[in-house]
Amino acid sequence: MDAAVITCFHCAEPLAGRAPLRARVGAANVVFCCPGCQAAAHLIEGLGLGDFYRFRTAPVARPDGVAIEYRAYDTAEMIASLTRGEPAARSVLVLIDGLTCAACSWLVTRALLRIDGVARASVNAATGRGHIVWDSRRVPLSQLLSCIDALGYKPRPVTADAASRQVEMERHAMLKRLIVAGLGMMQVMMFAVAMYSGNINGMDLQVRTYLRIVSMLVATPVMLYAGWPFFSGAMRALQARSVSMDVPVSLGLVLAYGASVLDTWRHAGEVYFDSVTMFIFFLTVARFVEMVARHRCNSVADSLSRLLPVTAHRFAADGGEGLIDVAVAQLAAGDRLLVRAGEVVPADGVILSGSTRVNESMLTGESIAVVRAPGEPLSAGTVNEEAPVQLRVTAVGGATTLANIVALLGRAQSERPKIMRAADASASRFLVRVLAGAVLVGVFWAFVDPARAFAATLAVLVVACPCALSLATLVAVASASAGLARRGVLVAHPDAIEALARASRVVFDKTGTLTCGRVRVTGVQRLAALPEAACLRLAAALEGHSEHPIARSFTALCPGAALATAVQVVPGAGIEGCIDGQRYRIGTRAFALGAAGSAAAQAAPDDAAICLGDSGGLLAAFTLADTLRPDAVGAVHELRAAGLAVELLSGDAEAAAGAVARDCGIGDYAARQTPQAKLRRITQLREAGEIVAMVGDGINDAPVLGGAGVAIAMGQGSALAQASAGLILVGDRLQALPEAVKVARRTRVIIRQNLAWASVYNLAAMPLAAMGWVPPWMAAIGMSLSSIGVVLNGMRAK
């Protein structure tokens, strides 16, 4: 049987090397990769929710099989801080990790509702947030969490933080304003059509007055409720002695509305309620689009805070050795914690005792674990890979390094793109002229023909509103961001789209961006008489005791090798063990040599190599290399086809970098590059007039990424690199890169078309309005059509 094509029924991961577990689910015999998957599938089937497997559109994550004690959440203080409402109907907000598609949220919701005592449960797959209302007298919170956990997802109750509540409130307020403006506009338009046709065909004064009053009734809430943000914005701008777009908008609205109310009262003149409501509606639509674009990147910050574990093991306060499981939210600086092997460090702290290897890829993007000894700091979110350590907490919650990264990301995301700021600045200058022009026009017509003065001034104000000008980039950027997100590219800095469109060269920083980070043994150098196959078997026997990525590359080569006995794992050095009565060591060269008791002079292999030794000296040296991503070659080829130069700057050895570059078809490459050298190269390219798109993944890349024209971080890379990057490849799909270039280029063309159109429209319509040839309703329609045209054109960017 070909083991490569068999995949796990639950997580759909290939079984590769693992012994399959066979079990019966429903009516079918299926195969699982691990007991965790089997348990989750049995639970799902047992709940009668087996449809999940038919309807899901993406595979789920493999349950890690670590049973978490959620009872720490049943204490009175946790319940008080996390939940709200009466005991009979408490509500709690839960972040749920591992939701991959809508079917997952369906599954979790259904499973929760099956619990007696759960009144309501809703899970939003897009944001990974679940909201549960339940009877806390009958069901403890820990039971709800354990239920989600048993399905293979990781729940984490959170207090609804201020930021997300604010986002929600803003969204709700905006939606309501949009609805009021939209419905009001439709109504007023209807009456306006009646009045215009009445003007042509003749209409009773009584009916006309009636229609005007009704229009006013509808337009007033639109004006006061939906239009309120414009007035308050204008007031703020005036208080700060500046002119924002809100100023002429408010002025136009107040003038038009005031004049219309007056004319309704006097039974004379014109009413502009239709123009007023339409104007407010389209402006609100524009603001709504802007808001959605602003909120989009929140999920990145969310996923970062999910890197923390749910519970921690705390030593009793009296200095004893008793352990209590507490929720991470309950930790305080000064607490003593135990972090077991394989667990995530719950808070920033200093090691009190024990040394271990820690995977800090969350901070640095470096997948190789580093050694940490007593007295050295640990950061929240890093993974303890090897041995249990005692930790004294130095910072929790918002004070941790992790929280700082999240804050950094948040700040980066709240920035407005440069091109939009430029458009705003030019719009602001333009606005001052518009206001001055409107006054001039008003004064001019007051002398020439006072009857037309008001209409002409109003028309100038409405026509000249540079809405289309500011919408021109906004919509295109927002819709390009949405389109890119669908392709697996998150836009962290909107400027990046513009920069990517203009890029002339793509520089891959690190070989890791082109490879999948799965190390495999590529060469065996014999240093003694033992044949290669025997060396590999010995290595696999030793490495079988480790879960380290390097170790897995050996065990994958010799599956089923007998394991060594009397094994000792030395952090940062290697593994020692007994095979067939003889002691062997595998690891760094110095460690492997240690088995010989003396540093026997032997042909020294490369430092990076993994060495195997016994009491007689070194037996073999293994060279390891990464495998190329399956889509790397295609992506590089497509980038070339798009007219971009492709280059590889690697910190790796010549042989490794050269091999990757050759395999991908990259001609330009440089090996053994320090971050300084990389930065120099980027600066040199920039001085030569090139715009560089840099693809990187680690903390040491942060300055390099910052120096490039546009920085693209890999999704699995470090959070810091992501914070300084403009674009983030989420799915680690390199093919998304050439697609992103195409989208960015199209967006740039569209922005230019929009800017050109908006400027031409405003310049052409302004003199006509000033001449009094454009009645206000036509000005409002023209303005709106121009905006809609720009919006529709902008939508094409995705």
Add this chain to the structure above:
Amino acid sequence: MGIVYVLIPLSLVLVVFACWAFFWAVGSGQFEELDSPAWEILADDAPPATRPDAAPAVTPPS
């Protein structure tokens, strides 16, 4: 034309009702996520589990 004096106020009442309905929908989170509810309609709700082995699955592991 007299009918407009009845029909227009009637339409305004409808608009007020529509506004109220939308406000309610926004407030109760109907616009929060637009993907999974659309999907949910495709999946028939299976009858509640009656098998005894389903019950211990939702109690906390101890």
